[in-house]
Amino acid sequence: MDELLQNLTVTAKDYAGRKGFDEDFLGQHVPLPGLAGVESVLLPYTHFSVLMRRDKRLAAVTGVGIDGSTLMDLDRAGISWKLDPRLPAEQQTGERVYTRNDIDRGHLVRRSSAVWGDTVAEAELANEDTFHYTNAAPQAAKFNQGLELWLGIESYLQEHAAQYRSRIVVFTGPIFSALDPVYRGVDIPLRYFKVAAFIHQGGLAATGYVVDQTPQLADLPDVSRPGVTEDVPPLGPFRTFQAPIRDIAELTGLDLDQLVAVDRMPVATTLGAARVGSTWRELGAAEDLDLDFDLKD
Template sequence: MPGFDRDFLGSPTPYPELTDAAAADAVPVDGADWIDYAHFSLVMSRSRRMARVVAWNIDGEALLPEDAIGRSGIRFRPDPRVPTGLQLTDELYARNDIDRGHVARRADLLWEPDAARANSDSFFFTNITPQHRDFNQASRGGLWGRLEDDLLAEARLSRQRVCLFGGPVLTAADPLYRGVAIPTAFWKLFVYEFDGAPRAQAFLLRQSLDDLGPELFPFERWKTYRLPIAELREIAGLDFGAYLTWERPLEQLAPEAPRLPLEHAIW
């Protein structure tokens, strides 16, 4: 299976390097840390039973409407290549406001060839993380998919092609729910060509878990911020050094200033 295409853009888009701790926590399949699916690949975290990082390609010019390929009859299910005990499954998601949140969005993967296979592959639990429904669902104004929607709407995006990397921020401070540590933040790195030049930008997205019980995440509600790519080594256990020269500079913020909100980002 082809998985994430590292030659999808005019410039190569290599996988990030895993830190030693992230590599030790990975769940290899057939001797490789990266597990391939149609249009995406991922690395599983053994300790957290979810993906540490997912890499996927979007061909905006070939994207099909979401209703062109149905999801009816496709169940969320474990990937048989990964031990079931190392995947979070349905028990976590019953009778609460936690969604089975796709890391690589189903809507991003529906392009030919292999659109039907990508649609089905997106429902493996290896591509799913616990996301509050207000964070995940577009019908509720969820943040998770708005970033790529906004980027694909930009006319100067070369060939409407984007490579994405994303995943949860896994920390020892994540609150426990049903015995599972729930991430309170997620990140995305976008790599693309804009006006013919390669660019990369990272974002940090926070989700609130207030509705799941007291003291889970009692602070800020939904926020989306630009994030220096170099910081992904610390928060994600991944080294994206290959993309540092492509990064759009952050605005002139004082060191103590908050991250740049999404609405002020300049592609």
């Protein structure tokens, strides 16, 4: 009912001023990755954009620019999750999926990453925009609330941007697969990816990461699709990996060629025909990141 009332009072015209993700944010043209062969719709917000997959009712990818020189510390008090009136409600994953269970609305674009601007009003609008269901993905509560390392990676990059007053672009999204359980009509992604892009010594650089909340399934390649269930799907402890961006492109179908070419994970230059997943580096802390440079350089 709250979603219905919200959509009666907020219309697509209210979003006319949203500019979305700035593809020239880094001073070099870095577009939001596209997804060929899948019906999608691009939704611009304040400082970020969401490419929605109509078939999955979830985002294929989100893109946000983080301006370390104008980040603000705003709280989330009083902000409610809402549907986006620019997209039919049946093409979004709304409150029904998150009711009476341990499934969280997991932000894809982190709230703190989007909250910046030249004015407080700009930062406040970005803060509110991150609370659209289009920017959420269903995640086990322990996965979302206790994901210190996954959040820590972006925090590490965000703090670097703030400390050195620099800019970073982050693309995030689900990795859909045949193993994903279907809960209340929505696929629950078992894996998520993050790709960070930034300027290093005058050139574009990027790094990629994958989080897996079902290691017991990931280790069993012959497990069949769990199928449709009204019960909350069993989701195990998470593992976080640094992964070649090439692998992320292969798993998601997203066009990441530009960032594959500037991947700063050392093994990325010698992948050859290596099997997807065979060179992933499991992380225990942000300090375990495997880069061929120092972020402070």
